[in-house]
Amino acid sequence: MTKENTLTRIPMPCQEPGIRSKNFEEVALGYSEDMALAEAGRCLQCKKPLCMQGCPVEVPIRDFIACVVARDYAKAYEKITSSNSFPAICGRVCPQENQCEGRCILGKKGSPIAIGRLERFVADRAGAGAKVDKVLGKGKRVACIGSGPASLSCAGVCARNGFDVDMYEAMHEAGGVLVYGIPSFRLPKDVVAREIEGLSRLGVRFFMNYVGGRTVSVEDLRKEYDAVFIGVGAGLPVFLGVPGENLVGVFSANEYLTRVNLGRAYRFPEYDTPVYPGRHVTVFGAGNVAMDAARTALRMGAESVNIVYRRTRAEMPARKEEIEHAEEEGVAFTMLSAPLCFTGDAEQKLCSVKLQKMELGEPDASGRRRPVPIEGACVDMPTDLAIIALGTRSNPVLLQATPGLSLNDRGYISVDENTGETSIANVFAGGDIVTGAATVILAMGAGRRAGQEIVRRFA
């Protein structure tokens, strides 16, 4: 391999932008074996692998890449799953550029090893194949409330150690944001389903349409189970609080994406889930959720999709790759603009949004420069579908119905950071309901930690 080859990563083959913006198939097609071998061959096999330090769950990255070089993909899978239960998911959605890849030494002079792409390659080749080791916790029972990555991860650890695990999920399908939030063009539903099937094979039972705090309570579950894990996420949308937000045609990203993804509105007429048809769509926010909503609206047939953000591109929190993909597909960006009010027609249907132009001032508490309104600078933007993607908060349904459960001052569950245990004995929590909206890998890490503590305590 020449020096130049060592410094440049193998590009990910993708569907062409003009084609993919009209379908819900996966955008990134995955490495072929030759590509994976060439990319793995760039790894320097550092004595002190910094990449591992950048991974929230400390996947043995150097060692799994060595296995790929040796074409021992089963061993590579074993290495990864020693600390990450769902590599096919993380290989696709983890923000690797800020984690493992951000620490790769090759990034100093060229491009870092494409660790996420290799992780995905290994996982797709090996498939879900969790090992059953039913001995330790025989006869012990664990209940998980919610079925997102935090609960799935906790359930996996417990089930692999012989515990009987039951999951209680409010929706009719398991997976949390992995199924109702992240669209299939980034994370195909069959990839998530495969991981969930793996858990079912381990004996995990899924109970759908159970709302913790309503149809099932933590107190009741404590009587039946040795331990309870709460992984209900942070799914309550934040709104703008500006006039006109209740007009027909203004949606939270949460509702819009849930209708399209979980409700499979994109597979009309096979699925008849109603979804508001937008011709000129405006999305407010600049994180991954905003990118997903904008790209989804495009695929649902919008003529134009505009992302409106009150800061500049440099401050956008979404992954760089997602911003680039959105742009390639034709999503437009209107920077330094914030909504003042929405206006509607005689039938209360959204027609336009008034935008206040901004400039950047001094940095605020987040370290990003604060957007400041430019007096008198306003424009009207015609729009018939507005999607608000400003973030989410904790949903109070379960929290308010659980006496003795301590919350922090932001309204999330307080836990012991080493064990994940809440203020109620043997009731654990993890994921977004503890940290606030974060990432899949952090939720999985928290679920795993709690699972390990449950095993330690009860096996």
Ligand SMILES: Cc1cc2nc3c(=O)[nH]c(=O)nc-3n(C[C@H](O)[C@H](O)[C@H](O)COP(=O)(O)OP(=O)(O)OC[C@H]3O[C@@H](n4cnc5c(N)ncnc54)[C@H](O)[C@@H]3O)c2cc1C
């Ligand atoms: C559109 C979108 C895109 C994202 N993209 C990325 C990405 O690219 N990379 C990344 O790392 N992260 C991404 N995230 C964030 C990531 O998905 C979350 O941080 C992660 O899913 C949190 O996992 P969790 O298990 O804590 O909660 P969730 O995934 O939210 O799962 C919680 C589950 O609990 C259920 N539930 C809620 N209340 C109850 C109740 N009372 N009773 C029973 N069940 C209940 C919910 O229905 C849900 O199934 C994205 C988030 C969104 C919304």
